[in-house]
Amino acid sequence: MAQHTGSATAQMKDRTGVLPQANYRAVRAKTVATQSVVTLILFILAFYFMLPIIWILIASTKNAKELSSTGIFSLPSRLHFFENVRLLTTYQHGVYWMWFLNSAIYAVAVAVLTCIVSSMAGYALAKYDFRGRNGIFLLVIASLMIPGTVTAIPLFIVEKAFNLVDTYAGVIFPLIASPFGVYFLRIYIQDVVPNDLLDAARVDGASAARTFWSVVFPVIRPALVTLFLISMVGTWNNFFLPLVLLNNQDLYPLPVGIESLMSLINTPEAAMTVPLYPLIITGSLISIAPMIIGFILFRKQIVTGLTQGSVKL
Amino acid sequence: MAAQMIRNRMQPWTFLAPFLLLFVAFLLVPLIYAVYISFFVRRMGVLYFVGFQNYITAIQDHQFWVSIVRVFFYGVVQGVIMIVLALLLALLLDTKWAKFKSLFRLLFLLPYAVPGVFASILWGFLYSKSMNPLLHDLKFDPLSSGFLLYAIVNIATWEWAGYNMILYIASLTGVSSELYEAAKLDGCNEWQLARFIKLPLLKPTIVMTCILSFIGSMQLFNEPFLLTALTPISPDFTPNIYIYNMAFSMTNLPYAATLSVFLALITILISVIALIVNRLWRRRTPTAGAGASAASAA
Numbered sequence: 001m002a003q004h005t006g007s008a009t010a011q012m013k014d015r016t017g018v019l020p021q022a023n024y025r026a027v028r029a030k031t032v033a034t035q036s037v038v039t040l041i042l043f044i045l046a047f048y049f050m051l052p053i054i055w056i057l058i059a060s061t062k063n064a065k066e067l068s069s070t071g072i073f074s075l076p077s078r079l080h081f082f083e084n085v086r087l088l089t090t091y092q093h094g095v096y097w098m099w100f101l102n103s104a105i106y107a108v109a110v111a112v113l114t115c116i117v118s119s120m121a122g123y124a125l126a127k128y129d130f131r132g133r134n135g136i137f138l139l140v141i142a143s144l145m146i147p148g149t150v151t152a153i154p155l156f157i158v159e160k161a162f163n164l165v166d167t168y169a170g171v172i173f174p175l176i177a178s179p180f181g182v183y184f185l186r187i188y189i190q191d192v193v194p195n196d197l198l199d200a201a202r203v204d205g206a207s208a209a210r211t212f213w214s215v216v217f218p219v220i221r222p223a224l225v226t227l228f229l230i231s232m233v234g235t236w237n238n239f240f241l242p243l244v245l246l247n248n249q250d251l252y253p254l255p256v257g258i259e260s261l262m263s264l265i266n267t268p269e270a271a272m273t274v275p276l277y278p279l280i281i282t283g284s285l286i287s288i289a290p291m292i293i294g295f296i297l298f299r300k301q302i303v304t305g306l307t308q309g310s311v312k313l
Numbered sequence: 314m315a316a317q318m319i320r321n322r323m324q325p326w327t328f329l330a331p332f333l334l335l336f337v338a339f340l341l342v343p344l345i346y347a348v349y350i351s352f353f354v355r356r357m358g359v360l361y362f363v364g365f366q367n368y369i370t371a372i373q374d375h376q377f378w379v380s381i382v383r384v385f386f387y388g389v390v391q392g393v394i395m396i397v398l399a400l401l402l403a404l405l406l407d408t409k410w411a412k413f414k415s416l417f418r419l420l421f422l423l424p425y426a427v428p429g430v431f432a433s434i435l436w437g438f439l440y441s442k443s444m445n446p447l448l449h450d451l452k453f454d455p456l457s458s459g460f461l462l463y464a465i466v467n468i469a470t471w472e473w474a475g476y477n478m479i480l481y482i483a484s485l486t487g488v489s490s491e492l493y494e495a496a497k498l499d500g501c502n503e504w505q506l507a508r509f510i511k512l513p514l515l516k517p518t519i520v521m522t523c524i525l526s527f528i529g530s531m532q533l534f535n536e537p538f539l540l541t542a543l544t545p546i547s548p549d550f551t552p553n554i555y556i557y558n559m560a561f562s563m564t565n566l567p568y569a570a571t572l573s574v575f576l577a578l579i580t581i582l583i584s585v586i587a588l589i590v591n592r593l594w595r596r597r598t599p600t601a602g603a604g605a606s607a608a609s610a611a
Contacts, residue, residue, distance in 0.1 A: 031410070034410050035410045035412065038405060038408060038410040038411055039410075039411070039412050039413075041405065042405060042406075042411065042412075042413075042417050045402065045417075045421065046417055046420045046421065048471070049420055049421050049423065049424055049471065049474075049475065050420060050423075051439075052424075052427075052432070052435035052436060052439060052471070053423070053424075053427075053435075055435065055438075055439060056435055059438075059444075067444060068443050068444065069446075070446070071445075071446055071447060072439065072444070072445050072447065116331075117331045117332045117335065118332065120328040120329070120331060120332065121328060121329050121331075121332035121333070123328055124324075124325040124326075124328035124329045125325075125329075127318055127319055128318060128319050128320075128321060128324065128325035128328075129317070129318040129319065129320050130320075130321070130322065130325045130326075133325070136329065136333075140336075143336075143340060145580075145581050145584055146340075146344065146577055146581070147528070147531070147532050147576075147577060147580055148532075149532050149534060149553050149556075149573075150344070150347070150573045150574070150576065150577040151339075151340060151343040151344055151347065151573075153347070153556065153557075153560045153566070153569055153570065153573060154343035154344065154346045154347035154350070154570055154573070155339060155343040156560075157343075157346060157350075157566065158338075158339075158342055158343050158346060173335055173338070173339055174335075174339035174340070176335055177332065177335035177336045177338075177339045177340050179336070179340075182332060195317065195318065198319065202319075208321075208324045208327075208328075212328070233426075236428065237428035237429065237430075239428070239429065239430045239535050240534060240535070240553075244557075255428055255430035255431070258430065258431070258434065259430060259538075259539060262434065262539060262542040263541075263542055265542045265543070266542060277438075277444070280434065281438070284431045284434050284435065287428070287431060288426075288427050288428070288431050291426045291427065291428065292423060292426050292427070294426075295422075295423065295425075295426035296419065296423075299419060299422075303422075303479055303483075306476065306479055306480070307479060307480060307483035
């Protein structure tokens with residue numbers, strides 16, 4: 001620390017000592033110029049990243065006719081947003097809100113159950129010495145390498161045999177079996193939960209279950225928040241698995257539901273009778289909104305989760 | 314003296330039981346079943362054992378290899394563009410000139426919060442002449458067959474650049490400020506600081522993001538699948554689209570399983586090779602971390 005301030009004052013002396021006043025002003029002007037150029041570049045890049053989001057905000061206020069006849073950034077004659085929401089709500093007796101509810105059910109159920117199941121398994125692998133411990137951990141790490149899309153189609157066949165196709169459980173169970181969650185919590189528990197603490201709990205006469213719920217669980221709460229958010233976002237965004245596992249549109253989550261609307265664009269009868277474009281656009285906006293709002297609110301936890309999750313991998 | 318790990322025969326298995334049960338039923342069994350059924354063909358609803366015949370068919374399957382070559386090409390192009398952009402974002406935000414840092418960081422990362430399906434819908438409509446009249450005037454069709462792959466490159470880059478930027482920023486904030494001070498005292502300007510200090514420090518993270526991005530590219534599915542509503546896309550556009558069509562349009566499950574296993578083997582092979590090369594490479598050159606601590610010690 002002392003070294004740090006020392007070098008800073010040395011630098012300041014150097015600057016005022018060597019540079020004449022005029023030269024100093026030129027350097028300042030140059031800094032201001034560079035600053036503006038950098039900020040301008042950042043603004044242009046930000047515009048690129050915001051472009052589709054700005055567009056959908058505007059597009060959701062247009063009706064079908066305006067969508068196809070006006071430019072992407074031209075504003076509508078009047079706001080049609082609530083009209084579009086009403087179209088969405090009345091489309092097939094409100095199936096859209098069913099999809100919304102399904103997405104919420106899948107996301108919350110998977111997030112809660114992943115946290116419980118993974119923390120139990122992670123605790124066993126981190127703090128118990130038993131035969132088969134290394135073998136199981138290796139299996140968990142190896143399965144991290146298997147792309148999720150590989151097992152999706154065989155999963156469909158297996159679930160068919162168990163009558164799990166077209167059920168909530170059929171979508172939720174495979175997503176709880178999260179090797180990442182177990183890996184993440186095993187590492188975390190090993191680093192953070194002291195063995196002495198567990199010893200103390202045992203000496204006090206706490207059962208294994210009680211030690212886990214009242215001692216370990218509260219200590220690992222930060223990691224659980226991270227895992228909860230990661231699994232919730234991952235499930236809300238998941239498309240391939242529910243696409244393969246579900247036929248009944250009443251069970252669709254939002255991405256699969258909206259995709260089913262998209263595919264109607266190519267069937268002329270549907271495209272003629274249903275205002276597909278406003279439905280898809282408004283439906284997409286309402287699907288994205290919770291993620292974006294949640295992201296802004298929880299950005300600290302999410303960023304920690306992203307960096308911890310992959311840097312440690 | 315730290316306390317020992319807990320020794321107990323039954324307790325760990327009780328804690329592991331729920332995970333193991335789900336893991337076996339929904340991951341291992343499907344995986345084993347996929348391998349098992351890949352040795353059969355189905356004729357008139359009856360399965361016949363054929364040994365490696367499906368794998369021989371797959372090796373000779375022109376459509377499958379074309380789709381693999383396509384995602385390889387896509388993986389390289391998309392990976393390079395996205396990682397260069399993400400590095401640019403991270404390094405720009407790390408200079409002393411950047412203003413509103415946390416706001417920009419949030420704006421760049423926000424597309425990551427948009428599910429892939431909706432990112433494809435948003436960009437798909439922006440690419441579509443019926444929704445974006447400007448394209449009509451420019452006589453430019455991003456969804457034409459010649460440009461389609463690059464249109465998807467843009468969607469994926471938009472979705473993932475901010476995520477990679479965050480990983481780079483995280484690696485940079487771990488660096489002690491003394492190293493920067495030392496470099497500045499030695500007369501480093503911001504450009505040299507980025508080129509000779511920050512980039513070498515980021516190398517391990519860059520290698521890791523390259524591998525992750527390439528593996529992700531091999532699995533490309535959502536974006537082209539969604540765009541089929543707006544433009545014709547061949548049923549063998551990517552390996553996963555080919556496998557999906559094989560399973561559900563052609564209802565040839567054994568062959569779809571064969572291709573899945575094949576694709577998984579290729580993906581695992583690539584990640585293992587990449588990890589080994591990375592290990593060897595790191596052993597040959599002193600790691601950036603060691604260099605950093607040596608520099609700050611000096």
